[in-house]
Amino acid sequence: MTEDFLHYAWRYQHFNSNHLQTTQGQNLTILAIGEHNRHAGPDFLNARLRIEDTYWAGNVEVHLKASDWLLHRHEKDPAYANVILHVVLDEDQAIYDPNGERIPCLELRRLLDPNLCSAYYRMLNNNLWVPCQNHWQEVKTLSVKLWLERVMVERLEAKTELVKRFLDFNQGDWEEVCYQLLLRNFGLSVNLDPCEQVARSLPLKLIGRHRDNLLQIEALLFGQAGLLEPDFVEKYPQQLQGEYRFLRQKYGLEPMAASNWKFLRMRPANFPTMRLAQFAVLLYQGSNLFSKILAAQDVEELANLFSVTLHGYWSEHYTFDKPSTRKLKHLGSSFIELLILNACIPLIFYYGMYTQDSKYCDKALRFLQELPPEANHIIDGWKKLGFEPEDAGQTQALIHLKRMYCDQRQCLHCAVGAAILK
Known part of the structure; x- marks a missing residue:
């Protein structure tokens, strides 16, 4: 008991x-x-x-x-x-x-009721992927959807904790928060922390002094990432190295260790060198990203903000000194959807909470429902149980439900679990 x-x-x-x-x-x-x-x-x-x-x-x-x-x-x-x-x-x-x-x-x-106690023990102690999966289909579809809507908001509120932490660290500077949050998410799950470390060590206001010079923006990002330390053979990384050495001395910068970055078992398109080069172009293309994200009226308009294509050196490289087949490299739609999901939407939602303006909270929830459903192993598990999510809002809810309720055996705090026991 x-x-x-x-x-x-x-x-x-x-x-x-x-x-x-x-x-x-x-x-x-x-x-x-x-x-x-x-x-x-x-x-x-x-x-x-x-x-x-x-x-x-x-x-x-x-x-x-x-x-x-x-x-x-x-x-x-x-x-x-x-x-x-x-x-x-x-x-x-x-x-x-x-x-x-x-x-x-x-x-x-x-x-x-002894029967209720027995049912609870069976649910609590089984080894199923979801404790109630043998009875999941017994719950009314409407009840499940209403619960998922609530869990979706829970998931979003949990994500805003990071936005709050960034806002406190940056003393209320929303543009700086947006920049740090986006760069962190350019690292995907593998290089989140190193990307955040670069962002914290390189204030947006400093980059702003070089906004019209893509070479210098790249030099600052790659240099602070610790990726400009080797002796390069090719001319372009040598140029970046020279620019960074000058800027490092000018601003008193200290690079992080290159060993923090992970390249192994990654698709070349997701190499940190690729993502930092793309982020440099994003900063070069325009300023006031936070204001533009807030002003976006739909997901398509948000996605257009991240329309980035690499030319020149990066069209034939994935990392320094290692040429590859020439190819224009741009941010793919799936990557942009992840950025919107994990950076833009929590940012908009927390801004609405912070300013007590519900229209931004409503917009964030609407954007979740405009995005297509995610594809990952957790969602595959729910599909096997017969639940086909309709949008990213539902997939976010299902991820939260699995991790925070099912895996933790919090069945009594779950509307579905409670309904089955009832």
Whole structure:
């Protein structure tokens, strides 16, 4: 038995509530279970009860054993002074409030439905890819979609934590935040951190002084990335190296170690050299990216902001001093969709939260639904269960559902899991 299960049983009143009595034999009527509290303090706030002929309003605390009250030191916490009912599996000890009055206790062990308990144990302890996958199809499609909409927002809110961290670090400079967030995501999952390190070491305002010179922008990015240290054979990397040495001395820059970058088992198109060269062109092509992202009216307009093609040296190289077949290299549609999904949409959504302007939050959610569904191993797993996502909003929700609910066995906090148990 888990405390989470008792929370669930109390929240949905999944126990025999006929002729309830406290452990002291007092008649108990539940008028309102209270509001589930996910923060510090009692588990359910503003509950209403009748014990014998007295009406009570206050909070409810849930534990497996009554003695957990003392184990958690609630007797020393003023937040628990207004607990009017202690709900437990077993009352192994009487608990008293600060005034010396015994706190009424409801013991659930004999009131719980054995079938419900068995179903919960089976769901909690199986080794299936999704704990409830054998019953997934039993839940109404509308219920699943409504839950996914809520989980989609949860996923987006979780992603905005990074935007908040960047905004705090940059003291409210949104353009700098946008630049750092985009460069971080140019690294994909493998080189996220090195890209972020380059962005933090190379302020956008400094790059802005050289905005009209692509060679210097590249030199700054590659130099700070630690990729201009070798003795090059070809003329172009030698030029970059010379530019960076001058700019490094001018601005007092310190490059990172080249060993931070990962090239192995990567497609050449995703090499960090490719992504840094493309990001340099993006900065060269225009300024005020954050303002343009905010102003975009649809995903197509957003995607056009990232229309980048490499010419010259990079049309016949994927990395320095190693020629390849000549080819114009541009940001592919799938890569741009990832940028929009992981950088632009969280940025727009958090800006709406920060400014308390719901139109930006609504726009971010709309953009999620305009993007096509993602393709990855988690989504493949859901498809095998018969769920075909309609857009990126649903795939983001399914990823969050799998990682944060299914893998963590948080079935009681999931509307689908709760519906199956019910």
